[in-house]
Amino acid sequence: MTTRRSFIRQMSVSALSLSVLPSIAWAFPDAPVLRVAIMGLGSYGTRVAEAMRACTRARLVGVISGTPTKVRVWQERYGIPAKNCYDYGNYDQIKNNRDIDAVYVITPNALHHDAVIRVAKAGKHVICEKPMAVNARQGQEMVDACKAAGVQLLVGYRMHFEPHTLEVIRMRKEGAFGPIRFFQGLSGFIIGDPTQWRLNPALSGGGAMMDIGIYSINGSRYMTGEEPVWVTAQETKTDPVKFIKGIDETIQFQLGFPSGAVASCLSTYNANNLDRFFLDGAQGFAELLPATGYGPIQGRTHLGELQAPIVTHQTVQMDEMAQILLEGKQPVVPVDGREAVKDLTIIDAIYKAARTGQRVDLQA
Known part of the structure; x- marks a missing residue:
């Protein structure tokens, strides 16, 4: 029978901490934290935001939405400052915001392509929900745009963790x-x-x-x-x-x-x-x-x-992705x-x- 010990060999400390040591963040006081803005404040964006409350390596710091009422609710719920709030018309300005490291794109599938390319051109790392695009041609264009901009592109493959x-x-x-x-x-x-x-x-x-x-x-x-x-x-x-x-x-x-x-x-x-x-x-x-x-x-x-x-998938995903983006950690199964x-x-x-x-x- 497979054992907990055999599993631990495959998991990072941050992932395991979510199930057995939720307050382990104190053990790594100097570890860098990935500062994330979520684009798309629907049901799954909310699920990710709630899961990130337990993250030790990733923090929700910004939002991008076309619905002002949602932005106000999220500001109050998650303590997001006004300077980190954008709409779909002005989020290119995120390039001037040093308090945001990455944008998690959680919009309808057909909107991923343009959003990822815009975020990349703004100089921010991108996490994109799956499917990353509506076809392989679009997907490759997104990969190429992120490479040209010198940023990383990850995809929300939560099962990989x-x-x-x-x-x-x-x-x-x-x-x-x-x-x-x-x-x-x-x-x-x-x-x-x-x-x-x-x-x-x-x-x-x-x-x-x-x-x-x-x-x-x-x-x-x-x-x-x-x-x-x-x-x-x-x-x-x-x-x-x-x-x-x-x-x-x-x-x-x-x-x-x-x-x-x-x-x-x-x-x-x-x-x-x-x-x-x-x-x-x-x-x-x-x-x-x-x-x-x-x-x-x-x-x-x-x-x-x-x-x-038993873990909260999105919490583990975001902590693991923080280590990939900030420290170059290589996951067991790729998420790029x-x-x-x-x-x-x-x-x-x-x-x-x-x-x-x-x-x-x-x-x-």
Whole structure:
């Protein structure tokens, strides 16, 4: 059975502190703190802000929003000074603000591209929520813009820091499962309000695949430790009124890997209780159920239940990203823009395969 000791080998002190030593910040009084402004003050932006209250290496210091009433509420709730508040018309001026190190872009998907490039040109590091863009071409433009500006681009892959996930990756790397043969990723829920931005292709860039299917795409890569070389896909749409053109309801997709391992995945906005990863090897297996929700994540392997700390994902993510941006720490699984472009390339291929009915080969 996997143990807490084996997990600790993979986690940094800051991540572990959130579950066992929440006041450990006193032990590192001189450690630099990443000062973050959040762009987009919706439900997920609020979740990140609340999680950052427990951070030891990252601090919320600014906001960017097109809604003045939200800005005022956040100022009062989080003690944000007026000089660190911007709207969508003037946030280029952030370049003159020495009190902000990075901007976390948490806006609808189709707005990420322009926002990230503007922030980069203002000389600030960028954290962008996933999917980083609506296609691989846009994603690469964002990566190139950040490189040209001399700033770093990270993406909100919170699962890359999640303890159960990291324990499965550690076991796979150490050969506990033997050669990997199969991965299954199930990602879906029944979406509600038909007027929300996620069902507007001009804002979302797609449907369930962009929102929830990306978890199975990304998970297939870090669970198997390989990059896919081919894709096939099939789309089903039962409600074309709710899921208009450009918004996928349900897509089943398959991935093939260089070793011969295969993945079978489902992405949907029309079924609940779908949040499961299953990894099968010649000598063992791992299951995460739930696999990507906000928590708690649970898992088991052929050796028994996974014993790993329960953490607030966004707190760990922001503390870890602070160390990446400020100290050059290398995460177990990358969270940079290049990682995101790989996912976007696969999404592009899945949409093409679903549209044409043909297998799409990916460049090695």
